[in-house]
Structure formats: structure tokens, C-alpha cells
Amino acid sequence: MAMLEQLVTLPGALASFEFRGSGELLAYTIKEPTILDLDTLDLLAHMCAANMSIATMQARGWEKMTAMKGFYPVGQFTLVGFDWSVVVSGVRREIKKKAGEDYLPPFVGVVIANQKADYEAAFKALEATGEAE
């Protein structure tokens, strides 16, 4: 939970959340309930899980077919909507995979207002969630 509280300190952050690879929302912090509610976050988590899986398949296939490296494993997927963006990361999971651990932690994400969005800062903050463990 401390990790989610830390993520909503990013400039423009509206919410942060954790979700399973199958999409279920596990934990969340909503900073701006007038913009995002639990139902929206729940559907967003499922949407992000689906897109992480598809992007991972595409990156894997792309690397195999083109011999271009550096796309897999997917670190983050970002959807940029009209007013806000959602950035989700699987970096924590990749660190555990590399360490040979069976248990994989949930994906983690943050929703940020587009006006203040700093995507590189969001990537860095999400990557730091893996390093902190």
C-alpha cells in the first residue's frame, strides 16, 4: 500500500493501482474521486492486463521475426486518453522472473492528468517499485 501511496505523489497523479495478470483489481488509491471511481479503475485494470498480454505477444513475435532486439519483455503499456493517461508496468514481475522466483507480484499502474503528464518520470517511478523489493 505504501507503494501505491508513493505513486500518487507523482505530478498530476489521479490514482494508482495493482492488478493481476488476469485483470482483477487488487488494491488502489484514488486521489481524485470526482474523475475516477472504483468501477472505472476496475475496467481499466482489465483493459491494461489485456493490452500488456497482447503487447508482450507482439514484442515476442516481432523480435523472432525481425531479429531486432530490445522490445521484449514489455516494461510498460501507456494509454493516453483525452484528459488522463494510464501507465502500467510489469517490471516488478520481470525482476522476480530473472531471479528464478515462482511467485510473480501483481502489475502496478498509475493514472496521471495529461496536463501534467511526465511519462518518463512515471516509467522511472514504476521501475523503482521493482527495485524497492
Add this chain to the structure above:
Amino acid sequence: MSIVADLIEKPGVVAAGEYAYRGDRFSYRGALTEKYARMASIMCRATTMSANMESGMIASFRPNSGVQPVYGWMVRGPDYTVCVVANVFCLLDNEKGSVNHVFGFMRQALAHETMELI
């Protein structure tokens, strides 16, 4: 100059392209063969279409949620990021380029693109 020609000049952009929403044509510049540029166009188009459908579902039960219309999306790997706004895509070297700069440029250049063709 077209946005693709402008994009390929940005630091870190290794390839950039444009696809038709209906999937019958594409164009590109940069370090890709035509075969792989076509594949990249198809993957980007498919994800753009599904992201718009998914955000439409969110907006349908929460009007004015702020998600629609969707501007674009990004997928970031260890060395490269795929950036897509409307029907334009680029592959960006993470070390040599800035996502904030490139995506910001794409958003500004494509700010008036209509999503009606999706």
C-alpha cells in the same frame, strides 16, 4: 513536410510510419524493410482499434470519464518504445530519444486529426 518526415529527424527515432484506419495502405521511413513496416503498421492499427473500443466501453457506463477520445498509446521495452498517436507510429530508441518530447510532438502535430474513421 509530413509528420513522418519530421518524426524521423527527431533524436532517437529509428523508424516512423502512417497507416490507413481501414488497413489498405501504409507508408514509412527509417530502419525497417517494407515487410516489417507493413507488420508494424498492422500491429499498431490493431492496438489502436482495440484501445478505442475498450475506452468506448469505459465511456459508455461513465460518460465524461475523460478517457475518450483516445489520443494514442505507447509500449515500452528495454531498449525501444513504440509510440502511436492517431494513425502515426514511431519506434524510439530509449537511450537516444525522449518519450516526452516525441509523444508531445506527435500529439501537437496530430491534435486536429479526427477519429471518425475508426
